[in-house]
Amino acid sequence: MDNFLSSNLIALKTTVERVVENDITPFAEQVDREGAWPAHSMKALAAAGLLGLQVPTQLGGHGQGLFALSLVTEAIGKACPSSALCFGMHCVGTAVIAAKATTDQQDRYLRAIADGKHITTLALSESGTGAHFYLPQTRLTLEGRHYVVEGTKQFVTNGGHADSYVVSTVASTDTAEAGDFSCLIVDRDSEGIEWLEPWNGFGMRGNSSRGLRFNQARVPQANLLGKEGDQVWYVFEVIAPFFLMAMAGTYLGIAQAAVDAAGEHLRARSFTHSGESLRDIETLQTRFAEMWISVEKTRSLIHEAARRGDMGHPDALPFILACKADAGDTAVHLANDAMTICGGTAYRENSRVSQLLRDARASHVMSPTTDMLKIWTGRSLLGLPLL
Numbered sequence: 001m002d003n004f005l006s007s008n009l010i011a012l013k014t015t016v017e018r019v020v021e022n023d024i025t026p027f028a029e030q031v032d033r034e035g036a037w038p039a040h041s042m043k044a045l046a047a048a049g050l051l052g053l054q055v056p057t058q059l060g061g062h063g064q065g066l067f068a069l070s071l072v073t074e075a076i077g078k079a080c081p082s083s084a085l086c087f088g089m090h091c092v093g094t095a096v097i098a099a100k101a102t103t104d105q106q107d108r109y110l111r112a113i114a115d116g117k118h119i120t121t122l123a124l125s126e127s128g129t130g131a132h133f134y135l136p137q138t139r140l141t142l143e144g145r146h147y148v149v150e151g152t153k154q155f156v157t158n159g160g161h162a163d164s165y166v167v168s169t170v171a172s173t174d175t176a177e178a179g180d181f182s183c184l185i186v187d188r189d190s191e192g193i194e195w196l197e198p199w200n201g202f203g204m205r206g207n208s209s210r211g212l213r214f215n216q217a218r219v220p221q222a223n224l225l226g227k228e229g230d231q232v233w234y235v236f237e238v239i240a241p242f243f244l245m246a247m248a249g250t251y252l253g254i255a256q257a258a259v260d261a262a263g264e265h266l267r268a269r270s271f272t273h274s275g276e277s278l279r280d281i282e283t284l285q286t287r288f289a290e291m292w293i294s295v296e297k298t299r300s301l302i303h304e305a306a307r308r309g310d311m312g313h314p315d316a317l318p319f320i321l322a323c324k325a326d327a328g329d330t331a332v333h334l335a336n337d338a339m340t341i342c343g344g345t346a347y348r349e350n351s352r353v354s355q356l357l358r359d360a361r362a363s364h365v366m367s368p369t370t371d372m373l374k375i376w377t378g379r380s381l382l383g384l385p386l387l
């Protein structure tokens with residue numbers, strides 16, 4: 001595949017593969033077992049200059065788009081899905097800040113991110129509106145040169161570890177209706193923020209997904225992103241493509257890891273009574289071929305979606321919507337198939353394959369969820385508005 005990549009992308013891919021091999025893979029099992037936020041991964045990605053993947057080049061970043069994001073998250077996700085989720089959410093938060101950053105926001109956030117000194121993340125979901133992440137109910141009131149924020153976010157990835165949080169709120173204008181919302185950058189040490197109980201996930205156990213309560217929190221007016229109430233633009237132009245690509249890459253990484261685990265077992269396992277190897281059995285050869293076909297089809301869809309998104313192709317939308325749904329389905333199916341192929345060795349608590357299956361399962365509940373994405377893909381193909 002490298003033959004089809006630009007020299008910039010080949011360099012980025014080589015860099016992330018080195019970081020994954022040296023600094024991420026050795027601790028992946030521990031991250032899952034202890035449910036520990038992968039500080040070592042974020043530190044190594046920062047040292048390799050990758051935190052600024054989405055920061056414009058004139059501010060010291062790589063100025064990359066969706067294709068690079070899919071390659072980097074796939075490489076990380078293959079080794080440690082929790083690390084890929086944490087890094088991916090940082091990249092989405094960065095893209096949201098970068099979309100319409102003021103000079104002050106460029107200086108305070110984007111340059112620091114490019115220097116590897118700042119991690120950001122996205123805090124959109126709330127328990128009241130659940131998967132409908134584009135309908136925040138957190139309130140915002142302008143008092144002098146500060147906004148006062150009141151409300152509670154749920155499932156904030158990188159919660160308690162990031163330096164800043166991109167938070168969605170109802171616009172403070174009197175005429176604001178559901179869906180007219182504003183986004184603010186909230187610094188980690190802001191007055192009036194409170195972290196709720198840590199989340200003990202079934203999978204993606206290292207992502208530090210936590211509730212975040214704003215008790216009349218005070219945020220400088222200068223931290224507003226874009227104009228008040230124009231965030232629906234952000235949802236469909238920035239958050240959706242970058243989030244969907246970061247997650248598609250992560251779940252593709254899981255799917256590839258499942259194929260690799262199955263292939264390793266098929267080659268290594270042989271029977272003492274017959275000397276026959278598992279790879280000599282036709283049923284398993286067929287099953288393995290189907291796994292490979294599935295992962296390659298998903299990779300092609302993701303890359304096509306990323307290419308179309310990066311070039312602003314008019315028909316990019318259904319590709320981008322479908323690619324995360326498809327990657328989630330593929331990851332779950334292939335982790336499940338890998339467990340069948342790897343037999344009883346894999347069907348034990350905390351085996352590598354059982355971790356892949358648990359991590360893959362997050363894809364269907366992280367919003368936009370698989371069901372929602374398939375509805376939106378259909379609506380977009382049929383010329384209907386998404387919502």
Ligand SMILES: Cc1cc2nc3c(=O)[nH]c(=O)nc-3n(C[C@H](O)[C@H](O)[C@H](O)COP(=O)(O)OP(=O)(O)OC[C@H]3O[C@@H](n4cnc5c(N)ncnc54)[C@H](O)[C@@H]3O)c2cc1C
Pocket residue numbers: 089121122123124125126127129130131132133154155156157158201204207209362364365366367368369370371372375
């Ligand atoms: C590991 C993990 C990390 C996360 N990280 C973040 C983060 O960093 N930032 C953030 O903001 N959020 C994050 N989330 C939250 C996530 O994006 C969802 O908002 C959240 O999981 C929704 O959970 P819920 O239980 O409220 O779902 P519910 O809203 O109760 O939905 C339950 C099910 O109903 C389905 N459903 C609901 N409405 C419809 C509909 N109209 N049509 C079809 N199906 C529908 C959903 O698809 C879902 O399958 C994370 C979640 C997880 C699991």
